[in-house]
Amino acid sequence: MPLPQGTTTAYQPARWRWFLSRALVIVLVLTGVMLMVLNRSAVRVGDGLTSAALDGVAPVLSAMRAPFEWVKAASGEVQSYFFVHSRNQALEADAVRLKEIESHNRTLMAENRRLKQLLGIVEPEQDVVGAARIVGSTGGSYVRSAIILRGARDGVAKGQPVRDADGLVGQVIDVGYASARILLLTDLASRIPVRVEESNRTAIASGLNEKQIALQFLSPGEPLKAGDRLVTSGDGGTFPPGIPVAIITQPRGPEPKARPLANPGGLDFVLVLRPFVPEAFKNPEATSRLQAVMPEHAGGEAIAAPPFPVPDKPLPGVQPAPEQPASQPTPDKAGSAKTAPATPAAAKPGTPKTPAGQAAPAQ
Template sequence: MPLPQGTTPSYQPARWRWFLSRVLIIVLVLTGALLMVLNRSSVRFGDSLSAAALDSVAPVLSAMRAPFEWIKAASGEVESYFLVRSRNRTLEREVARLQEMESRYRTVLTENRRLKQLLGIIEPRQDVVGAARIVGSTAGSYVRSAIILRGARDGVAVGQPVRDADGLVGQVIDVGHTSARILLLTDHASRVPVRVEESNRTAIAAGMNEKELVLQFLSPGRPLKAGDRLVTSGDGGTFPPGIPVAIITNPHGPEPRALPVANPGGLDFVTILRPFVPEAIINPDLPAAADGAPQPSAPPPFPLPDKPLPGVQPAPEAQAPAGSR
């Protein structure tokens, strides 16, 4: 049967391609509109979808990483076999140096503990939720994060700090049932209150999606030096005080730079901590004071002498009035 006038053999496929392209555009527009509506609705459908995707991706990343870890371990064993003699000498010198440092450290630690007991100082604890393994990390232009195989079933929650053996790593920002995502210190959205150990100056360590951090809102004080160590200050809570964060590399300029002590590209195992919540320490033995009545002070943690020491004058409020004699 001859084709109608003006109809060519390629006309039918072209018409079907035109029809399918229009249907695909309509489907994509309707899908985008549906996602926008779900995102703005009160139902947290997007969060559950993100958690499900995180739980499904984490085991795949763990399986993909296993062969590389086996190869790395095997190459390390071969290298250790050929370099065992030189490494043995190096380790012997290192052991001797560490033994001397340990002796000094124990002496200082004992004195520090006694002074804290004498003054009644209570140090905040770092409550551990659990340890986890890094199974994947991203280093894009906008987000720098890592995925761990610990989730809500293990007690992991959004906002918990994460550290490794060297120092602070980041903070949990997304949690699934069996996995979670960590925002690394180098991410552009990361902000950590820190303190300079040598000068006690405080600042905010901000990520710039680079290998270094910048210090913002630096308090006045002694000038910074290259090599000064930054630790968490505990200001505002969340991050327990005293965790190593970074080392000053460039102390000059309005925003000095520091290198994180935990290498974001070489993370393996990390520890999840409970958020630090500063609380006032209340003495339960003291009775509640009435309105307007002065609150009695807590007794000092050390015994007081029954009479003034020689050469020490009593406090003015403890002296008897002149008219009472």
Template sequence: MAFRDGPFDQLKVPLAWTAAVAVVVALIASILMILADRRIDGEGHSYGPVRAGFDAVVAPASGVLAAPVRWTGGATDYIKGYFFAVSENRRLRAQVAELEPWRDQAIALKNVNARYESLLGLRTEPPVAMATARSVSESRGPFVHARLLDAGTGKGIRIGNPVINEHGLVGRVVGVTGGVSRMLLVTDVASRIPVLVDRTDARALLTGDGSGNPRLEFVRGAGAVQAGDRVLTSGDGGGLPRGVPIGVVARGIDGSWRVKLFSDRGAIDYVRVMLFEDFGQLAEPAALDAPPLAGLSTAPAPDATQAASIRDAAARRAGATATPAPGATQ
């Protein structure tokens, strides 16, 4: 059925009345818009009641009208992301490939800084001066375990100085030049280090045999060693300071006592050289001159009376020696 066949086919609206109603509606809407846009009313309030009422009425309608716009924007973003996923994936892959070298470099720097912090935190008792160096691997045979250090006499390093890392003893210096030194590891066949067992204070000799775990020989005392005992430098002979940690005792497959080195817990690329020469540098002269050890460092000088008595006694002994005995032939 067409519109003209319905009940409103005879309805006629005068054009003048239609125009008048449209003008009135437009005028009312304009007045409402003007009132709603007023920011300061006549009494000086910043938010008038008319505008507040208008906002309260319009806000729900605005939310309802804005919902399709939000839905349309979300659907557009979803479709755009779906169709541009390939290009986005390529862009992200390129970005990851660009950031991977920076990630590797950051990890390496983090590890180096951790090693530096551990090395700088080393303290000995009594304190011994140290020099930090970087080691380079050197191989001259299947049983030779030695490394080169990028520090020498310029940093005060001398032959015989012990070398440690943040875990324990690594070796000792056997050769040195102005800027390079050679370190012999404790696992080398030429390494011989006097040690002690921390639990029993038993003395022994740590002998390298080319393996990763040096041998513990010449242990003094029956039952002085058992598995798990800590091994330290004994300081015997004055070549190494006492108490530097080396490792723990373990029973080898051949039945001999061996030592698991603490230094194997970390890399031996950064080390510290203990500038130790003898035990004399660990003693303070001021402490030796204090009582009751004052007489041990220097002998007291004799006074004038004692010196005269000593001279007279020496003269009498010289005269008795020069006088010949009676009956002696000239």
């Protein structure tokens, strides 16, 4: 059948291509909206899809990274062979310097240990779930995350902190059966309570999606200095106190900047830790004993447990306060005890009294 006047044979394919492109755009938009709704809903169907995607992508990323690891190791061996003499001299100088630091640190550690024993301070322990290898990381404009080959079968769960040999790395946010995803501390959504070691000031370390992090809600105190070290404070739980986080590089301004000690771009092996639980929540018996010792808090709010053990009995040499007696008998002149005379009852007006001072009975 001849085509209508003014049409060509290329008209039909062009029309179908236009129709398919518009349909594909509509399908993609509807799919994205559906995934967003499912991710925000209470059903959380997106969690299962995310876990399945992690388990499928993690082995592929591990296999793709293996050749790069071999090349990196080989280049390191060649470089160390050519620079062995200069490195040997540098290591000898570092050994002499480290011996002096070790001697000084041993003295400080011994004094610190004795003081903690004297005050009864108990340091929280870092409970390790396990070590894992980083098999992939993303450094986009909005998300800074990494994937590890540890999952629910290994005891990994959401919210667990992650660190390496240098310091804090981030926090687990997605968990699959054999893999998990970590939100790095440089991510824009990362918020970590920290403390300045030198001045004991507290702040919130906030990610900027850059190589540095910012300090927000900095408490008042001594001025910051470049080189001050930030460690986790343990406020609010989750992150155990004392983990190195960053070094301050820009102490001035409304939000000082700091450089993370753990290099987000050069991570290899990391440790997954169990969330830190404060002692007041972990040991409520100590709080109840303290409330028994301090009854003024029995009816008020629950108070946190002290950093020292509460004794069950008075300490040696400390006598309890004597109780105030309700009534004491008064001794007479002969030494015999007699009670105080009772107050006579008031008689009615006009009623005659007996010589003994008692009211006479009514006639």
